[in-house]
Amino acid sequence: MRNRKKRCGKGPVRHSTAWRVIVLLLIITFIIPQVGCSSNDENYQGISKTGFYLDTICTITIYGVDPESRLGKELAQAGEEQQKKKILQLITDAFLECDRCEKILSKTVDTSEIAQINRAGGKTVTVGDMTAEVIRKGLEFGDLSGGAFDITIGKATDLWNFHDVDEKHESEDPLPEKAALEEAVRHVNYRKVHVDGNQVTLGDPEMEIDLGGIAKGYISDRLAVWLQEQGVVSAVIDLGGNIVAMGGKSKQLLQLPEEDFTIGIRNPQDSTGQLLAAFTCRDKAVVTSGTYERYVEKDGKKYHHILDPKTGMPADTDVESVTIIMNRGHGADADGLSTTCLALGVKKGMELIESTDDAEAVFVDRNGTVSATSGAPDLT
Secondary structure (H helix, E strand, C coil), rough: CCCCCCCCCCCCCCCHHHHHHHEEEEEEHHHHHHHHCCCCCCCCEEEEEEEEEECCCEEEEEEEEECCCCCHHHHHHHHHHHHHHHHHHHHHHHHHHHHHHHHHCCCCCCHHHHHHHHHHCCCCCCCHHHHHHHHHHHHHHHHCCCCCCCEEHHHHCCCCCCCCCCCCCCCCCCCHHHHHHHHCCCCCHHHCCCCCEEECCCCCCCCCCCEEEEHHHHHHHHHHHHHHHHEEEEEEECCCCCCEEEEECCCCCCCCCEEEEEEEEEECCCCCCCCEEEEEEEEEEEEEEEECCCCCEEEEEEEEECCCCCCCCCCCCEEEEEEEEEECCHHHHHHHHHHHHHCCCHHHHHHHCCCEECEEEEECCCCCEEEEEECCCCCC
């Protein structure tokens, strides 16, 4: 991601089994319509599949395949049911890649490369290209954000439980003790992470890397590249709010894209999933971070999951949600920027986005006021 001076604009465990099933069904009901992409052809909505990966609901919808690709030619010889079966298998294979990436990048997977780094006690660990690349990207955002985004927040996130909550987001677990948070943030400093090729060393043996603020965006980029290699020209990848719109929307499976996708921005103050605004786009990475989905409530106060690296407490922000819009292939950047801007607040977040060449943003503050950067798409 490049930076330059730009014109002024307008304005960062576990449910019970039964409750998790209920939550997943509700999320599917509310989220899919808002990120689903509208078309004048109401009879064709693509072929879609949903799964639970990366600790969130993930949905991939394929609308169009290049008829001149190998897959397109195979589909042209198949019946409708066989076409659907082939596309669903393709999506399943994409989810398998998503699962593979998660097993490499997640700090909560004991065998992951991130877990190996965190357990190494400061010793150098040799990792794969993927892990090294995502860590380097995370360090870039540490610099860009002035430390508001810090991939070494892991010890602090360990103290919070944003998952084991009931339908009211209340938990029986107590909030983290102040002394524990103070000790945790003593080991938060991204500048002590050293990457030399594929070798990673933590300068503080007690620190822990957590790539939760950037990994989904990176993985969404990989999935889009893989699907394109298979011949897909029109699709929407949604990894829990990390969206990639591949091309525009095709009106038939064996057809090139004809129109833009429509992406919805959820009203963060409406628990039913109502949309606050929408915009059209094609070939874009769109990532939303908000305080309204993953949080715990105690004594009437909401504690969201984006933590301040200096205190280990939820960042003090006036942002309810921020949506970052970038060109396709920049999902990791959009992911990092969305987390950063939520932590920074509307004013500083807006200034950051306006200073970049290749990102736009839509902010929703605590009062429900919508602010968009100067190059953001028109909202409806």
